[in-house]
Amino acid sequence: MTEAQETIGFVGIGLMGQGMAKNLVEKGYPLTTLAHRNRKPLEDLVHRGATEAASLEDLASRSSIIFLCLTGAPEAASVVASLKPGLRPGTVIVDCSTGEPTVTARLAAEMADIGVDYADAPLGRTPKEAWEGTLDCMVGATGPVFERIRPVIAAWAGKIVHIGEIGAGHKMKLLNNFLSLGYAAIYSEALAMAARVGIPVETFDSVIRGGRMDCGFYQTFMGYTLEGNREAHKFSLSNGLKDMRYVEAMANAAGVATHVASSVKNSFAMAVATGGGGGEDYVPHLPDFVARANGIER
Known part of the structure; x- marks a missing residue:
């Protein structure tokens, strides 16, 4: 699958996620997202060209790369479980939350069993840089997965460092x-x-x-x-x-x-x-x- 074919799902359009998702839309990526409690970020992104998903399963079925920008490891685990019924082999889940490495390893293993790749790509800097598309990003992923997701991450990050294998980013x-x-x-x-x-x-x-x-x-x-x-x-x-x-x-x-x-x-x-x-x-x-x-x- 080439970069031009990637369709993006984004879960967690809060303080950091809204700016990241905005940059993905502005850089031309087809983006599907959904609201949690506050619909204002979603409405802003839909106005810019994003599509609203009916559910996490629906978002998964529309996406080849899915970004998670959540509070922590329990939230990531819960969202991944809800995405699972809609996931297709070859999809990549990129967890941009500040996670717990042991949970990251477990989720990656569970996804590998169904042919889905997993990467951890937590963030550095603030919502200001998220909006400007100049965040720092530290990535844990296999080499091929890193090469696949790097150009997409570059839509919202100014500095991208491949730290090592899965879990190293977290x-x-x-x-x-x-x-x-x-x-x-x-x-x-x-x-x-x-x-x-x-x-x-x-x-x-x-x-x-x-x-x-x-x-x-x-x-x-x-x-x-x-x-x-x-x-x-x-x-x-x-x-x-x-x-x-x-x-x-x-x-x-x-x-x-x-x-x-x-x-x-x-x-x-x-x-x-x-x-x-x-x-x-x-x-x-x-x-x-x-x-x-x-x-x-x-």
Whole structure:
């Protein structure tokens, strides 16, 4: 099957998925998708030329490559089970969620039994880059499957790295998120200390910004603290906690001690447990929860 013949299904048109799907339509790919709870993204995509599926089984029957952009491993497993009756041999499922590698391996094996290929292709960057078509993508797939899906992924990604075999993409994504969420926990605690010892946040930022400790994540993270932009980085605290639980599980399975990773996970667990799990609070809001835990009003 050539690139020109591919028909695309897309499940999960949320914060990241809508922009990714938009780019697929704009690059000329026939796209079938469906709504979950919010129909607005679906209506936007249909207006651009996408087709609405009646069900996941219907979407599967229309698609040669199916992208999943979901919350995590349980959601991916549930969707794959619902797609299964409509899947045809030769189809590829590409899981762009931040998944759990053991679940990825199990789903890939189940799909192989019915002649369906599986790849994990989690994402880097934010909904802004999803809309612009410049996401990072780290792919776990066999060589032939990677070569088949790469030009399609290029519709919404600016950087595509073939990490290795199936599951390697999800492993690398967890390492990537450990770094970014670890930065968030460190920044949050440093800002609490700064407030307690009398260093204004603007002064703190004037030292860090442009120095060796500066980076792109720091800049988006500080968009809320400095400017009050609640949507500076739209990645929820509850998703951060979920990802750190996956990191911890991967490390446990590999026999690696997690002194730092477990501490980062606990920072997010504290925030979610004290009101940050309602879906409206994002990773850059973590300093508020760390400050409150220390009796500091920000």
